[in-house]
Amino acid sequence: DVKVTQSSRYLVKRTGEKVFLECVQDMDHENMFWYRQDPGLGLRLIYFSYDVKMKEKGDIPEGYSVSREKKERFSLILESASTNQTSMYLCASSFSSGPSTDTQYFGPGTRLTVL
Amino acid sequence: AQSVTQPDIHITVSEGASLELRCNYSYGATPYLFWYVQSPGQGLQLLLKYFSGDTLVQGIKGFEAEFKRSQSSFNLRKPSVHWSDAAEYFCAVSGSARQLTFGSGTQLTVLP
Numbered sequence: 001d002v003k004v005t006q007s008s009r010y011l012v013k014r015t016g017e018k019v020f021l022e023c024v025q026d027m028d029h030e031n032m033f034w035y036r037q038d039p040g041l042g043l044r045l046i047y048f049s050y051d052v053k054m055k056e057k058g059d060i061p062e063g064y065s066v067s068r069e070k071k072e073r074f075s076l077i078l079e080s081a082s083t084n085q086t087s088m089y090l091c092a093s094s095f096s097s098g099p100s101t102d103t104q105y106f107g108p109g110t111r112l113t114v115l
Numbered sequence: 116a117q118s119v120t121q122p123d124i125h126i127t128v129s130e131g132a133s134l135e136l137r138c139n140y141s142y143g144a145t146p147y148l149f150w151y152v153q154s155p156g157q158g159l160q161l162l163l164k165y166f167s168g169d170t171l172v173q174g175i176k177g178f179e180a181e182f183k184r185s186q187s188s189f190n191l192r193k194p195s196v197h198w199s200d201a202a203e204y205f206c207a208v209s210g211s212a213r214q215l216t217f218g219s220g221t222q223l224t225v226l227p
Binding site for chain 1: 124147149151156157158159160161164205209213214215217218219220
């Protein structure tokens with residue numbers, strides 16, 4: 001079974017803090033993604049990566065950055081957390097080729113509250 | 116740009132009744148289409164996907180979906196709903212960039 005894990009299920013931070021959300025997958029997937037999920041808006045793509053050291057902006061990258069130093073790990077960074085970044089954050093991964101290309105597997109999510 | 120519309124924000128059905136969740140997409144070429152389910156407080160689980168071939172696809176938990184190109188639709192169906200099916204359901208489309216675009220979701224409530 002594909003396993004995508006996220007470092008925390010719940011996180012509470014204060015405005016202005018630097019926040020790290022970690023994601024690890026064990027299926028040797030090339031692609032990794034970070035989404036945020038808000039009621040009525042579905043999932044929106046923040047950043048994604050198709051390879052180590054590589055990153056691309058998604059639809060809502062403002063206020064976020066990412067790091068991918070190893071193939072299995074993809075980190076989302078909030079440089080200075082703000083209250084409007086209170087949300088559920090979901091990590092996903094997928095293969096780049098083969099019959100399962102584009103099928104993304106999701107972690108359990110991190111519910112972040114910024115006070 | 117690709118997009119997905121799920122016109123029903125919330126659907127309520129009785130246990131044992133049939134279910135259909137609607138999904139309409141916009142994409143210039145043949146899309147890859149997905150349905151995911153999210154139980155409360157959980158991540159998303161893949162129910163089924165359409166890449167090519169037979170337009171009626173079977174998924175897990177007794178779900179199926181039909182791709183209709185003429186209607187740009189990919190509706191999810193189940194003949195008899197169980198209480199454990201109560202969850203939020205997301206339709207998604209993937210285009211050439213290997214990214215998924217999600218609909219805003221349909222919340223399903225199942226009455227006993």
